[in-house]
Amino acid sequence: MAGDVAVIIPTLRRPDGLLDALQSVFGQQAVGHRVGQIVVVDNDPTGSARDLVEGLQTERPWPLTYVHAPVPGVATARNAGLAATEAPLIAFLDDDEVASPGWLAALLEGQTQTGADVVFGPITGRAPSAEPWLQPYLERFFGRHGPAKTQLIDQPWGCGNSLMVRATALPGPAPFNTASDQAGGEDDALFAALSARGGRFGWAADAWVEEFAPPHRATLRYALARAFAYGQGPSQTAAAAKDWPAVARWMLIGAAQAMVWGAGSVALAIVRSPRRADLYDRTARGIGKLFWMKGFEPHFYGARELARLEKAAA
Incomplete structure (x- = not known):
């Protein structure tokens, strides 16, 4: 079962956030041989993340793959990441998220415990640049909170901070609908189709990440x-x-x-x-x-x- 998980991180001109996200993945504990690959999908037409990713090749604990998806779009980026790996389990982390050291181990344990096709974890929202009166709302808005215990849940969340069983949750070579490239919602359509097929969703209560809202979003x-x-x-x-x-x-x-x-x-x-x-x-x-x-x-x-x-x- 060695190397059965790939972590996919789409990115678009967020070098600082991407670096923080990658370093948090490098620091994952209690997963050992389970991680087969980390895939960074650069959605910038100019390929601006290439040097950063290639510069980290020597310090990464697992194979690090750079993929250039030059047509900007959230679904296109996710599909390109999937095309770069054959791993049966796919973890998604966004380039504005930082994973806790036990994040991936908790997602994997959550999937084992629940048998779900997709497992989601909690998110602590951060909006340091927000107006003081608005900050509590924004940190709740960018956060995600669910049950106190790992269990099956009725409704899905978003792709960021999730683990998916590829065979059941991600059918075909391009499961994310590129019609959603500009507006988002590619995960809504994917999960609605999975639910219609009888798929199950799970919650991993200890799979924490922090999500940082940049100033233009903290409004x-x-x-x-x-x-x-x-x-x-x-x-x-x-x-x-x-x-x-x-x-x-x-x-x-x-x-x-x-x-x-x-x-x-x-x-x-x-x-x-x-x-x-x-x-x-x-x-x-x-x-x-x-x-x-x-x-x-x-x-x-x-x-x-x-x-x-x-x-x-x-």
Whole structure:
């Protein structure tokens, strides 16, 4: 069973975050021979991460593979990482995440204990540059919390900080839908299809990572745009399955949420309560369920993110 796990880290012009993520993987404990490969997928057309990755070749404890996926897109990057390894177990870590020393061992133990096709771990959100009143909300927003014990769960989370059984959770050579390259949601579609096939999801309570929100993400505007996109997910998944009664149900739920939480957020905004951010978030998710159609998707990845980075560097 030697070398049955590959860790895949997609990256786009985040050298500091990538270095921190890689060093946290190099420091994993109690996994030994289980790690067969670490794959870094550079999604920058210029291949900007190559020198950093190649410079770490001498200090890595496991084989380190550099993959250049020059067309920016979150699904494209994940598919390129999968194409570079034949490992039967795939762990995903993002380039803004730092894994605790026992992260991978906890994911593996969680998969063994639950028998799940995909196992997720908890995330501690960090937003050091946020406004003080907004910071608690943002750290909850970028974080992830689940059951206190390792167990099966009913609903999936996102790809960052996850372990997947390739044969069941990642079918075919390109399981992530590249139509999601710019807006994200590639994991929602993947997990919805897995659930429809009878797949199971698990939670590894000790598989902790920290996720660091850079300054441009540590804002209310960014978080609410993401909340709107998350709200779109259930309606879009139902629409993709042509389950129109489910679409209608989600839209009704969204309308109710938008009205109730919207009214509450107005009241809290008047008294300047820090809790207003949470109600803004719930309102945005409700509105997302209503406006799920093509043309309303906010774009966070791929070409849009590359354009933002190039503008910031100019």
